[in-house]
Amino acid sequence: MREGTATLIRREDYVAPVFWIRTVDLCFDLEPAKTLVTSKMRLERNAGVPHGPLRLHGEELNLLRVLIDGESVSFRQEGHELIIDNVPDADFNLEIRNTCAPEKNTALSGLYTSGGGFFTQCEAEGFRRITYFLDRPDVMAVYTVTLRADKARYPMLLSNGNLLETATLDNGRHLAKWHDPFPKPSYLFALVAADLVAREQRIRTRAGKDHLLQVYVRRGDLEKTEHAMNSLIASVVWDEARFKLPLDLERFMVVGVSDFNMGAMENKGLNIFNTAALLASPAISTDADFHRIESIVAHEYFHNWTGNRVTCRDWFQLSLKEGLTVFRDQEFSQDMAATPSARAVCRIQDVRALRAMQFPEDAGSMAHAVRPDQYVEINNFYTATVYNKGAEVVRMYQTLVGREGFAKGMSLYFERHDGQAVTCDDFAQAIADANPGSPLSTRLDTFRRWYSQAGTPRLQARGAYDADARTYTLTLSQANPATPGQDGKQPQVIPVALGLLSREGRPLPLTLQGEDGGTVATERVLVLDQAEQSFVFVDVAGEPVPSLLRGFSAPVVLDDGLGDAELLVLLKHDSDAFNRWEASQRLALARILGAVRSGEPLTLDAAYLDAMRAVLRHADLDPAFKALALQLPDEAYIAEQLTEVDPQAVHAAVAAAQEQLATALQADWAWAFETHQVSAGYSPDPVQSGKRALVNLSLAMLVLNATRGGDGVWPGRAYQRIKDATNMTDRLGALSALVNAHAELADSALARFHAQFKGEALVIDKWFAMQGRAAEQDGKTFARVKQLMKHADFTLKNPNRARSLIFSLCMFNPAAFHRADAAGYVFWAEQVLALDAINPQVAGRLARVMDRWTALAEPYRGAAREAIVRVAAKPDLSNDVREIVERALA
Ligand code: 0A1
Ligand code: ZN
Numbered sequence: 001m002r003e004g005t006a007t008l009i010r011r012e013d014y015v016a017p018v019f020w021i022r023t024v025d026l027c028f029d030l031e032p033a034k035t036l037v038t039s040k041m042r043l044e045r046n047a048g049v050p051h052g053p054l055r056l057h058g059e060e061l062n063l064l065r066v067l068i069d070g071e072s073v074s075f076r077q078e079g080h081e082l083i084i085d086n087v088p089d090a091d092f093n094l095e096i097r098n099t100c101a102p103e104k105n106t107a108l109s110g111l112y113t114s115g116g117g118f119f120t121q122c123e124a125e126g127f128r129r130i131t132y133f134l135d136r137p138d139v140m141a142v143y144t145v146t147l148r149a150d151k152a153r154y155p156m157l158l159s160n161g162n163l164l165e166t167a168t169l170d171n172g173r174h175l176a177k178w179h180d181p182f183p184k185p186s187y188l189f190a191l192v193a194a195d196l197v198a199r200e201q202r203i204r205t206r207a208g209k210d211h212l213l214q215v216y217v218r219r220g221d222l223e224k225t226e227h228a229m230n231s232l233i234a235s236v237v238w239d240e241a242r243f244k245l246p247l248d249l250e251r252f253m254v255v256g257v258s259d260f261n262m263g264a265m266e267n268k269g270l271n272i273f274n275t276a277a278l279l280a281s282p283a284i285s286t287d288a289d290f291h292r293i294e295s296i297v298a299h300e301y302f303h304n305w306t307g308n309r310v311t312c313r314d315w316f317q318l319s320l321k322e323g324l325t326v327f328r329d330q331e332f333s334q335d336m337a338a339t340p341s342a343r344a345v346c347r348i349q350d351v352r353a354l355r356a357m358q359f360p361e362d363a364g365s366m367a368h369a370v371r372p373d374q375y376v377e378i379n380n381f382y383t384a385t386v387y388n389k390g391a392e393v394v395r396m397y398q399t400l401v402g403r404e405g406f407a408k409g410m411s412l413y414f415e416r417h418d419g420q421a422v423t424c425d426d427f428a429q430a431i432a433d434a435n436p437g438s439p440l441s442t443r444l445d446t447f448r449r450w451y452s453q454a455g456t457p458r459l460q461a462r463g464a465y466d467a468d469a470r471t472y473t474l475t476l477s478q479a480n481p482a483t484p485g486q487d488g489k490q491p492q493v494i495p496v497a498l499g500l501l502s503r504e505g506r507p508l509p510l511t512l513q514g515e516d517g518g519t520v521a522t523e524r525v526l527v528l529d530q531a532e533q534s535f536v537f538v539d540v541a542g543e544p545v546p547s548l549l550r551g552f553s554a555p556v557v558l559d560d561g562l563g564d565a566e567l568l569v570l571l572k573h574d575s576d577a578f579n580r581w582e583a584s585q586r587l588a589l590a591r592i593l594g595a596v597r598s599g600e601p602l603t604l605d606a607a608y609l610d611a612m613r614a615v616l617r618h619a620d621l622d623p624a625f626k627a628l629a630l631q632l633p634d635e636a637y638i639a640e641q642l643t644e645v646d647p648q649a650v651h652a653a654v655a656a657a658q659e660q661l662a663t664a665l666q667a668d669w670a671w672a673f674e675t676h677q678v679s680a681g682y683s684p685d686p687v688q689s690g691k692r693a694l695v696n697l698s699l700a701m702l703v704l705n706a707t708r709g710g711d712g713v714w715p716g717r718a719y720q721r722i723k724d725a726t727n728m729t730d731r732l733g734a735l736s737a738l739v740n741a742h743a744e745l746a747d748s749a750l751a752r753f754h755a756q757f758k759g760e761a762l763v764i765d766k767w768f769a770m771q772g773r774a775a776e777q778d779g780k781t782f783a784r785v786k787q788l789m790k791h792a793d794f795t796l797k798n799p800n801r802a803r804s805l806i807f808s809l810c811m812f813n814p815a816a817f818h819r820a821d822a823a824g825y826v827f828w829a830e831q832v833l834a835l836d837a838i839n840p841q842v843a844g845r846l847a848r849v850m851d852r853w854t855a856l857a858e859p860y861r862g863a864a865r866e867a868i869v870r871v872a873a874k875p876d877l878s879n880d881v882r883e884i885v886e887r888a889l890a
Contacts (some may be wrong), residue, residue, distance in 0.1 A: 119195020323390020
């Protein structure tokens, strides 16, 4: 597992491979302790590059033999490479035989065992842990795979593509042979051998073709696959309708596994999922789980075109497939949400996630461009920047060329590049070429800076109204702060969707100077591509309130200089639901930041409380929207607004705001709780889940208020609700209300919950996570986590379980983690090192918690540094963790 060699890989050093591998015939004799792999490949020199030896990647393998055209050849092994100097000039056959040890593979990369079965994870560089290969995405081969294993223990033998043959062998073994007709890079290879059952569905697509969809899980989990299957069918239908992209396989398989490093993986025709991202039932899953599963199933399915049919030339282009596929799954979720309000809720949630995860990344030690320039360990670059900011970049293409123009661009992209391994530039060119004369095509070079410049641009907007001339001049300017290795940044293309409102909240027509007055649009997109530009609106009847960056039209930080009065107009009247929500957040943010900066205790004013009450009691607003608008900004997002962060001060201000909102609106919360109960049978649809979100928020407020001396009836009602609940959303909501408020009944409720869900690993994960995320109060949460580390159900070996407790504390609970006595940092260092010995990818992710340590105030800053130094001093760290801590200390 120890990597030993930490070389920096640079984008500019890309060279095409010296050889192509055209076909590969793989044969596996599967045994947990020692699996024998025989690989027969057809190789061809790449005529376009200078001659050189054949260098194959291989890690943690035991090499048995190497034959070229049936004859043994001499070879060298250097580090993680197998080098063959003398290879024929013409095409040749290469046969390699090696073994690997799946049951020792705790890193869960390559071939590993989980729950008594075999599973693979090959992205990004896991295939080289199975056999020697040109393990790079631009080498695409046609695979034929034979699996041999014990029939009783592994009745299901799966690989990519179509099943050619099955047979029974001696000694209780059996065989299955698969063939995938689509050339693919090795990272999309997969096999599964396990005792699984499948939910099956036959579908006929628009094109009139029949397909078999299968979802494979362990026996007891079959009834939890209905939602995944429905999500898969909806994804197939959507991709055909929206982008004319059909399912290209007769058989499409999805498999669940409980030990998995990420959410899921898009292996061609054989997607492998973390069970947490696949299994759902009302009894064990929340509305949020249902929603997340739908979007991940869609994401992996959409990769079949954006990732698999057209793949990445090299790993620097990762956002080519990930940013685009996240954009596609976000669009899908919005279309599934159906109503405008539910669509807006989706958008708000996506932006919240971007700000909570990606903005801090852009401001920290690991800041990198959407298309990074260098890496040591590619696994460290499956980031919010590559995924979520990448998706925002794709969204900007669509904003600039329009929905139809974007669909045309996608068609051209597939026309040009189907079956190829390409770059982000190829994608940009296709979208631009399909839309000549568009605001994208005329600024393509500037637009491309989104791929090369790290950092979140600051967009400043200032308006000046001239009453005599009836003009409103909006001056937009941009600046992008320096990030590691990037000082002077160039202006970027920033589409600014906007509207202007009268002081009474009426939308105003938007005519720019020089345009004929015929334009009556009340929303339009301005394109900023210079450091500063002014736009003059004419015929403006009175000083307007600008509603800028509607729908979050660009991933920037906006400073529009608006004060309370204007924000209250937007909160009440903006036709753009996103900006309405944004106004609610900014009103809260201003108050919290005011308290943190001044060091004075926070007191919420009547204007704010009245506005929040009006939102809560509003007759027309969607409950899901209300729940989002009434939620305070994340502590991590608040911290991002400060140059020097005292996490305890941030938490104190948020806790005070929470308590005051709970108390001042007590009667309103009680009203909301009573009037939004769902009586119909459970469905995770936006209407029901919106009501449950508002009910759960209300209950949390009511319980909090009760523990601060308010109406004492609510903790008892929450406790009863946990007992009576008929779905996990209600049950978990009530339980977390008690746990977060540290109510007296919390312990017994937690014990009951644990007893009730003993056998459900995914629910026990929630049980740990809830305690790790509980609002800190006098160190109680931290002490509880330390104690839970010794719980019989806790293990570092299962990534979901490790994340449920450790990440909940270190990543999602700043006040419990950043302690003045540094105990949180000591705990972090211990867990990073312990995890690194088991699973470097998971350890690397945990290491990233310290990315923003330099922004901390003392004593946190000094103590954080000490903890990072302690980790960095460990001599045999994985590349994953070493890269993170070294960048943090650079
Ligand atoms: N491509 C997958 C994510 C993924 C990446 C790496 C993995 O192992 C290191 C596993 C999954 C996706 O975007 O869904
Ligand atoms: Zn993906």
